[in-house]
Amino acid sequence: MECCNTKQPWYKKISTTLLGTGNCHGEVNQATQGLEKIALVGSPNVGKSVLFNILTGAYVTVSNYPGTTVEVSRGKGKIGTKEYEIIDTPGMYSLLCITEEEKVTRDLLLRESPKAVVHVVDAKNLQRMLPLTLQMIEGDVPVILVLNIMDEAESLGLKIDLKKLEAELGIPVLSTVAALNKGIEVLKERIGEYVYAA
Amino acid sequence: MxxxxxxxxxxxxxxAVSEISNRLQYQYVLSKRAIALLLLQEDEDIIAMVKEKETNNYLKISRIIESTKQKYNRPxxxxxxxxxxxxxxxxxxxxxxxxxxxxxxxxxYLSRLTMNPLTGVPILLLVLYYGLYKFVGEFGAGTVVDFLEEHIFGVFINPWVNGVVQTYIPWTWLQDLLANDYGIITLGIRYAVAIILxxxxxxxxxxxxxxxxGYLPRLAMLVDRVFKKIGLNGRAVIPMTLGFGCDxxxxxxxxxxETKRERVIATLLLALAIPCSAQLGVILALLSGAPGALGVWLAFIGFIFLLIGFLTTKILPGDKPSFYMEVPPLRLPKVSNVLTKTYTRMQWYFVEIVPLFILASLLIWFGNLTGLFGVVISWMQPIVNFIGLPDKAAEAFLFGFFRRDFGAAGLYDLQEAGLLSPRQLVVAAATLTLFVPCIAQFSMMLKERGVKTALAIAGFIFPFAFIAGWALNWVLITFKVLP
Structure with a gap:
């Protein structure tokens, strides 16, 4: 893992290593200067970090509870023939932020204006998660909607018409089961098309 | 599309949205419509941002917001x-x-059992007993540590290093730097590899x-009521349990x-009453030998946790927390993720502690060479004696300054030497648990909570740990709880 390779003076690097306060607490920071950005956003515990790990080949900590990711991670990921900076973000329920880690994510969206923003949602809880999609559409954010954990939704008996949802929202919509590596190829394809068209 | x-x-x-959007002159990353809506929703940061960019217009914009607010009786x-x-x-x-x-x-069904107090508490105890006590305490801190300590370092590495150093290095000062009692290899590396890892x-x-x-969010639901009493909500279970890994x-x-108040309370409790895994493991291993000792330690730390939590809620101003947490489904852990996660965490931890342990060995070596170590130890001795411990325990406390786990490992050495009675062991373990957030934790406190709060917390903990240790010792002697 390439940790802490940010441009810091050597004495700072040594002191952070010695004191154990370097930002190496499970997040990744690869050298990604100059690449176009793709951000993964969404509520806590929907699988953003799993997708990040798949897209970048790095490892950020993944757990089954909300709030595992508290820092932004950046990694390099190849989509089609092009390399992008993939950004994993702390969970965010709404553009109207309450907690500090939500603010981290919104500030990132406002400051860095990514080429594409992948809104990852739990397919079981569309009702609760779509408001953020609507908010981002309102804000002219280049958003792609990913219904993750589709397997659990299906076993609950939920059937979602992706084509129709796509037509309603007017943005790309697709489904994945990130933990089982399903739907990733389609996701990459759609991101590629989307960024190319933009 | x-x-x-x-x-x-x-x-x-x-x-209102179209009126505000018309007045916004600056180009924001978000559309004007979205900015206008966030302004109406009174998002503080967005308001601050717009105030800064639209100096001429802001007054008019805020009038629109105010007059729109008047038209509704809800926010x-x-x-x-x-x-x-x-x-x-x-x-x-x-x-x-x-x-x-x-x-x-x-x-x-399982999910409901874990959240119902009647069945949830026994389940929690089972998890603690098998997960923590049996696996980490007995297996990790007992069997594996014994094997590495006695068989690998005790029989092979330390004698070999000492021998090599004595044969090839003619200067005692350099010999002591690498080997013997406080050498980089024989103490620093040994603590890191054989005890902590x-x-x-x-x-x-x-x-x-x-x-x-997915057990943790369920635990959060279970203990929410108790946590509310100490000014936290169930959500705080996650940082608290993570604290048992690394504070x-x-x-x-x-x-x-959610609130600053909760964050301060959680930081204080983590620094004071939550032992980290390395400390916990050593303490479990040390205390499980003496009957009753573990129970006394557990009761004491639990009491302090609740007492301080309760008092801080009384003192610190602020809103009572509300609790909202999503409970994800119980899932079967994926072996690959569990292994990768354990590995990356161990790697991170190891990379973090090894330089520090080497640094500590270096400082101790330097302190020994110049006699400074002895001086500091002699300052510490009255404090250590004050809580009923022998002079030699001062070393463990000094180590504890560097890192919690280092101090606990020092205690391990004392116990091996048979220098502590069960009562002294409990007092030492309890005081060391409360005492100092280690350097890493302290600098994280500075970074996350700011200088003032971090210093206030440290300034409280230091005397409090020893006074509490003294009180515990007094109670144990007076009521003849432990020999």
Missing amino acids: STQLEVTYDRQIES LNYIISLSRQKKVDTIVEETMTKVQGKENRIAD PIVGTFFLMFSIIEDS TMATMVSRTL
């Missing part, structure tokens, strides 16, 4: 969110159908399994708590 969806809000909000945030939610509900209704699914009966490894392995199963990491995760 078809045209994007647009949510239409009611007439008054729409007119605009509520009105706006409600319209958005209604739109979402229609979309979901049109695109989603529910057929009879095969619900996961066993998971549902197995404990941390077994802890992280067990913790990863618990994390991935430094947990202090950072306390960011997920």
Whole structure:
């Protein structure tokens, strides 16, 4: 893992290593200067970090509870023939932020204006998660909607018409089961098309 | 691609939105419509941003917001969110159908058992007993540590290093730097590899399994009521349990708590009453030998945790926390993720501690060479004696300054030498648990909570740990609890 390779003076690097306060607490920071950005956003515990790990080949900590990711991670990921900076973000329920880690994510969206923003949602809880999609559409954010954990939704008996949802929202919509590596190829394809068209 | 969806809000909000958007002159990353809505919802940061950029207009904009607010008897945030939610509900209704699914009966049943106090508490105790006591305490801190300490370092590495050093290095000062009692290899590396690593490894392995199963949010629901009493809500369970892994990491995760007040309380409690895995493992191993000792330690630390939590809620101003947490489904942990996670955490931990342990050995060596070590120890001795411990325990406390785990490992050496009675062992373990957040944790506190709060917390903990240790010792002697 390439940790802490940010441009810091050597004495700072040594002191952070010695004191154990370097930002190496499970997040990744690869050298990604100059690449176009793709951000993964969404509520806590929907699988953003799993997708990040798949897209970048790095490892950020993944757990089954909300709030595992508290820092932004950046990694390099190849989509089609092009390399992008993939950004994993702390969970965010709404553009109207309450907690500090939500603010981290919104500030990132406002400051860095990514080429594409992948809104990852739990397919079981569309009702609760779509408001953020609507908010981002309102804000002219280049958003792609990913219904993750589709397997659990299906076993609950939920059937979602992706084509129709796509037509309603007017943005790309697709489904994945990130933990089982399903739907990733389609996701990459759609991101590629989307960024190319933009 | 078809045209994007647009949510239409009611007439008054729409007119306010278009009025505000017309006045916004600066180009924001978000559309003017979204900025206008966030302004109406009174998002503090957005208001601050707009105030800064639109110096000429802001007054007019704020008038529009005020007059719109007057028209409703509920907050605009509520009105706006409600319209958005209604739109979402229609979309979901049109695109989603529910057929009879095969619900996961066993998971549902288990899930309910973990959250019901009647069954949840016994389940928690089982998890603690098998996960923590048996696996981390007995296996990790007992079997594995014994093997590495006695067989690998005791029989092979230390004698070999000492021998090599004595044969090839003619200067005692250099010999002592690498080997003998406080050498980099014989003390620093030995503590890190033989004592800390197995404990941390077994802890992280067990913790990863618990994390991935989804048990923690259920535990949060279970203890929410108790936590409310000490000014935290169930959400704080996650930083608190993570603290048993590493308090430094947990202090950072306390960011997920909603109010500043909760974050301060959590930081204080983490620094004071939550031992980290390395400390915990050593303490479990040390105390399980003496009957009753573990119980006394547990009761004492639990008491301090609740007492200080309760007192801080009385003292610190601020709102009572509300609790909202999503409970994800119970899932079967994936072996690959558990292993990768344990491995990356161990790697991170190891990379973090080794330089520090080497540095500590270096400082101790330097202190010994110049006699400074002896001087500091002699200052510490009265304090250590004050809580009923022998002079030699001062060393462990001095080590504890560097890192919690280092101090606990020092205690391990004392116990091996048979220098402590069960009562002294409990007092030492308890004081060391309360005493100092290690350097790493302290610098994380500075980073996350600011200089003033961090110094105030440290300034409280230092004397408090020793006074509490003294009180515990006094109680144990007076009531003849432990020999």
